[in-house]
Amino acid sequence: MEKDWAGIKFKIMREQGEVVDMIFIKHKPDADKQEFYLKGHDEADGSGGLMQAMTQFDNYSSCPLPTVKSEKRPPLFKRWYLAYKHLKRQKPVHYPWKQFDSNNKGAAAGLSYAIFSKEETNALEQYCRENNTNLNSLLIWAIDRVTAEKFLKDKNFDSRVWMVPVNIRKKDQATNLSGNYVTTLSVKMHQDTPQSIHQQVRSMMRSGIIWGGEIIANAPKYIGEKRLRKMSKNIKSPYFGLCSNLGSWPLNGQTGSSTAHWLAASPVTRFCPVASVVGKSNDALWTTLLFHPSISSHKSDTHNAIEKWIDLLSRETGIALSAKLVVIDWKDMMAKAKRF
Secondary structure (H helix, E strand, O other): OOOOHHHHHHHHHHHOOOOOEEEEEEEEOOOOEEEEEEEEOOOEOHHHHHHHHHHHHOOOOOOOOOOOOHHHOOOHHHHHHHHHHHHHOOOOOOOOEOOOOOOOOOOOOEEEEEEOOHHHHHHHHHHHHHOOOOHHHHHHHHHHHHHHHHHEOOOOOOOOEEEEEEEOOOHHHOOOOOEOOEEEEEEEOOOOOHHHHHHHHHHHHHHOHHHHHHHHHOHHHHHOHHHHHHHHOOOOOOOOEEEEEEEEEOOOOOOOOOOOEEEEEOOOEOOEOEEEEEEEEOOEEEEEEEEOOOOOOOOHHHHHHHHHHHHHHHHHHOOOOOOEEEEEEHHHHHHHOEEO
16 A cells, blocks of 8 residues: 555644544434544545445445546646646635634534435536536535635635645545545635636646645655654645535445435644535535634534525525534534544
8 A cells, every 4th residue: 555645744733633533424314313433534535434434334335436537647847837836826824813713723613514405406506507607616605605704804805715625546546445635726715706616626627736736735755744744833824714525425336225324524623724525425415514613612603604505505596495404512423423
């Protein structure tokens, strides 16, 4: 197994007191109950962790994970140039937080999630097709507006940057369920429409900047773990939040079936204090939301934000949305969660 250079940053954040566990949720709609499973982000990425959870704790088989077209990977000198461009989009941003305590590390107060019906999911996707955007861009646009209003003194502060993870698994890594095979896009919110966000992401993907991001994600390979650990003590971040799309599950090629919905939540850190993960389970859209304790100390904050998120989506699209909403206290969840 190749060394997981990209996972080292999560190991360092854990050493600094941050919680870097991904949370996988098995929601049983017939019983309205949940099971919680934990996997360190220093051990796997979201897709690998979710596949492990579904095969170990449900009746699904494993199958190869989605991969990128690695034949489009440019030569090394071009990748280093793209790494430079990638870093230029990561200039630190000083956010006008209503409250921010950088010394407050560790666990979030709670987690909230929403599950939409298949009909609502289809209607949202149809709206996106008719309005020159996609579902991911629409969801990022909406959660950005809601959280900017909630956490910033100036909701119109237009230097917000969102981290959008992108899969960079190659064909020979498709069956690797451990390790991190992800880079990120830095999506700027000064163009505040779902359509402009969609175009910005498409432009970055066409530019091949993800291959520069591959170098940045694997920074310890080039600068050493010791130096990265030293640099991390004074690092300044550009990120307001993260929005990760894990795609539609079960994947093509997975055998088995279940009435349960499988969801995932990403860790939050003081470097990226808002984290939303979205995906589809059995053709139903879901989303999870976490806030870092440096900006929020109440579990109700995530619930209130996700309610406003859904309301904004309803008003923007004209679709009456009534998703299933669940709020979970962190301590209660940890008492029930299983680590794998």
